[in-house]
Amino acid sequence: MKHIVVVGVGYVGLVTGTCLADLGHRVTCVDISKERIESLKQCIMPIYEPGLEEMVRRNVAAGRLFFTTDYAEAINCPEAPAEMVFIAVGTPEGVDGEADLRYVRDAVENIAAVMDHPLIIVNKSTVPVGTGDWVADIVRSRQSQPIPFAVVSNPEFLREGSAITDFMNPDRIVLGSLDKEAAQRVAQLYLALRAPIMITDLRTAEMIKYASNAFLATKISFINEIANICEALGADVKEVAAGMGYDKRIGRAFLDAGLGYGGSCFPKDVKALAHMANVQGKHPQLLEAVMQINADARRNIVHKVRALIGNSNSPLHRLENRIVGVLGLAFKANTDDIRDSQPIDIIRMLQAEGAMVKAYDPVAMPNAARVLRNVQLCENAYATAEGCDALIIATEWNEFKHLDLNRLKQIMRQPVIVDGRNLYEPKQMKEAGFIYRGVGRGYDL
Numbered sequence: 001m002k003h004i005v006v007v008g009v010g011y012v013g014l015v016t017g018t019c020l021a022d023l024g025h026r027v028t029c030v031d032i033s034k035e036r037i038e039s040l041k042q043c044i045m046p047i048y049e050p051g052l053e054e055m056v057r058r059n060v061a062a063g064r065l066f067f068t069t070d071y072a073e074a075i076n077c078p079e080a081p082a083e084m085v086f087i088a089v090g091t092p093e094g095v096d097g098e099a100d101l102r103y104v105r106d107a108v109e110n111i112a113a114v115m116d117h118p119l120i121i122v123n124k125s126t127v128p129v130g131t132g133d134w135v136a137d138i139v140r141s142r143q144s145q146p147i148p149f150a151v152v153s154n155p156e157f158l159r160e161g162s163a164i165t166d167f168m169n170p171d172r173i174v175l176g177s178l179d180k181e182a183a184q185r186v187a188q189l190y191l192a193l194r195a196p197i198m199i200t201d202l203r204t205a206e207m208i209k210y211a212s213n214a215f216l217a218t219k220i221s222f223i224n225e226i227a228n229i230c231e232a233l234g235a236d237v238k239e240v241a242a243g244m245g246y247d248k249r250i251g252r253a254f255l256d257a258g259l260g261y262g263g264s265c266f267p268k269d270v271k272a273l274a275h276m277a278n279v280q281g282k283h284p285q286l287l288e289a290v291m292q293i294n295a296d297a298r299r300n301i302v303h304k305v306r307a308l309i310g311n312s313n314s315p316l317h318r319l320e321n322r323i324v325g326v327l328g329l330a331f332k333a334n335t336d337d338i339r340d341s342q343p344i345d346i347i348r349m350l351q352a353e354g355a356m357v358k359a360y361d362p363v364a365m366p367n368a369a370r371v372l373r374n375v376q377l378c379e380n381a382y383a384t385a386e387g388c389d390a391l392i393i394a395t396e397w398n399e400f401k402h403l404d405l406n407r408l409k410q411i412m413r414q415p416v417i418v419d420g421r422n423l424y425e426p427k428q429m430k431e432a433g434f435i436y437r438g439v440g441r442g443y444d445l
Helices: 011-022 034-041 052-061 071-075 102-114 131-142 163-168 180-193 202-233 237-245 266-279 285-309 342-352 365-369 381-385 398-402 405-411 426-431
Strands: 003-007 026-030 065-068 084-087 119-123 149-153 173-177 197-200 323-327 356-360 375-377 390-393 416-419 435-437
Touching (some): 003 011, 003 071, 011 026, 011 052, 011 065, 011 084, 011 163, 034 065, 052 065, 052 163, 065 071, 071 102, 084 102, 084 180, 102 131, 119 131, 119 180, 131 149, 131 202, 149 180, 149 202, 173 180, 173 202, 202 237, 202 266, 202 285, 285 342, 285 390, 285 416, 356 365, 356 381, 426 435
Parallel strands (some): 003 026, 003 084, 119 149, 173 197, 323 390, 356 375, 416 435
Antiparallel strands (some): 149 173
């Protein structure tokens, strides 16, 4: 059993720390938020992630998982000094699309100021290429006396909503360091997962993370581009994606046309990679197209609503005096995360056109209520649909896949559904009496 410290209790940090504890290690999670730490000591989760609360409770009860705001207490614990410190703090988008490393800097400075024994510092946060070298420079400059340390890059590949499954069943473990022995020691943490382990240099490991996310974002934008063409030509993008996906060189994953990518990772990581390319004098043409197509995917939903229920007597506010319901506020199902949420962007565009908006999400409404204005938040899908001129399906929650269509039709002012997630079949919706538009569906014509 090793003693590991994890700095940051957001999605990545809390999941990483809890899963490492579940693998049998002693883990102390550190965060500057006293409120978050006190809540976690009572096993109250700061985020919604399926299965996480149960795992936290189990490992706290077993004496393997601890929470504190004190770096020194965590790292220099007398009975079990930390061997490794994982940095898993946020790296938000900066003014020009670059990754903002202020929280990484704060964490590194705090670690360097208190460490009194050799450490392996592991970058788990998504950071620009070259950050590992920068971290080492900060540690050396902040140490009160020279103490040996190593820096290892260990990028995460966790999907919100299935983060625990992804941690425990990884496709690969990527480790980068100038100190191969340190990388191998970190690799030992993951041996029980029986996943391929790749050990490389710092900068290559950092680049693998960005390249992976950028490629997945590209697949999403690609299928949305194909969906636009399908709508024009009368083809069905769901069948097209299925046919493509049988090719092992392509694969079916991330070929779901819809609202495009959102959340805390893909948008900022693609922008950050494009920014890094531009700084080096490279022209990231593909990445720029990926981002533009993604923005268009959100606008296209509003265009469809306007085409179906637009007020012809109001040229400046085409949706004036129209009521639009939005089902889903999180950027994807099984999370309460509204960072770069496609539904929230769409709501703001609807409001800009004069629409009155009602909305519902199974878990994200408390977060959404803090950022939305003049939106009626409802208790369920049917309360949202009641009296609406159109209903948008914006997040692929399972409960939205099995709505009572007859009930919906009776309570809506106009039976118009714009399905941003292609949860329903156009033929089925037409037979149920709806005016239905999916994304890239042949029946839309």
